[in-house]
Amino acid sequence: MAIQAPVAAQPYYLDPDAAYGTADAPSGISALSPAQVFSVRPPPSEFQSVPLAPLPPPVIITQEDGSTQLVTPPHADIQDFGPQYDWDYHIAYDLDGNAAVDVVGSPEQTARRFAPVAGLSGMRYAQRGWVYRQAGGPAVSVGSVKSNVPRWGSAANIGGVQLANWSGAANSVMPEGRLGYSSTVGRLDYSDANAKSGGLTYGPSVGGGAVRYGLTSDFTVESQLQRAPDMSVMGVGGIYSAGQWGTVQAGATQGSLQSGAGWRYELGYNVALTDYFKLGYRAIATEEGYGDLAGYTSGPAGSANQRNIVTAGVPLGGGYGTFSGTYNGLRDQGAFTEQRLGVQHSLDLTPRTRFVLGADRDAVSGDYAMRMQLTMPVDILSGSLLR
DSSP states (O other), X not given: OEEEEEOOSSOOOSOTTOOSSSXXXXXXXXXXXXXXXXXXXXXXXXXXXXXXXXXXXXXXXXXXXXXXXXXXXXXXXXXXXXXOOXXXXXXXXXXXXXXXXXXXXXXXXXXXXXXXOOSOOEEEEOXXXXXXXXXXXXXXXXXXXXXXXXXXXXXXXXEEEEEEEXXXXXXXXXXXXXXXXXXXXXXXXXXXXXXXXXXXXXXXXXXXXXXXXXXXXXXXXXXXXXXXXXXXXXXXXXXXXXXXXXXEEEEEEEEEETTEEEEEEEEEEEEEEETTEEEEEEEEEEOTTOOOGGGTTTOSOSSOEEEEEEEEEEEOOTTOOEEEEEEEEEEETTEEEEEEEEEEEEEEEETTEEEEEEEEEETTTOOEEEEEEEEOOGGGGGTOTTO
């Protein structure tokens, strides 16, 4: 459950996955910090909690001198793996709803203090639907779900069913030989995410799928497919990790919507310059006529445009969270139509509660916006905040 306190007087898009391909894509603080629910549990761990066999009963051993001794045989194969968790801070967002750079988070595992148990199986209630998950296996989601896509892809809210084993973060390489997949079918969901009841609005029947495969330990290949009435999208791409030199993501997507058709290209680069400073860059070029599920209602792109996003972040340390800055520029037909500069402060109040405060300003129009967001699990109301 996400509790939001918007401060801006002007409306902004609620859908963090609106397409880059149109000039009327969401802007403002909705691009920097879209309202969404953060995970309140680490991803499933490959080490599961399992019951141990009972200790063997003690036995009486007779010594050489005739005396006896009560001995308990040692328990075999008891291993202490230790907790491993991923901080996974996503504090700076582009217009696709994905973090432009993981300012603190990375595939690296870091022990943390108050940590919930990972790898739990069973049924649970998510933001707007039910999820059944097997530890280390696939998950089945029913309700309003967000389609899983590669980093360079475009997601959409769909009311329906999703089967996914989307291993790892979309901005990191997968282990060699590991396969991640996701398939979602249903209807486009335009419902108001802030409505307490009712307000359900659905669009046409759609379907989408994505696959990620760790070709090597440093390179992951990816693909994406989307289908809807009068629309077809197919894309391929990949992620390459160069170790200390950073990570490169690239993808090319062909999309046809109604009578239009075009391509969308994306190139991204993330690097940790030091332990306390991380930098990200993304370049997106969209051809006239391109369209996908994220921009289904707005139609195909009316003209070619280019977007550049630069994001930098610094962890403040001492429990004071992370500070980040973002530049987001859009060129349409050779002229800048948007140049936004934004800052954001993300702070974990507890391991399961996060507070985000951000602001930005458009140098072209002079518009500015502010946004506050408080994210917490629903069971906080039952007194399990630090459990």
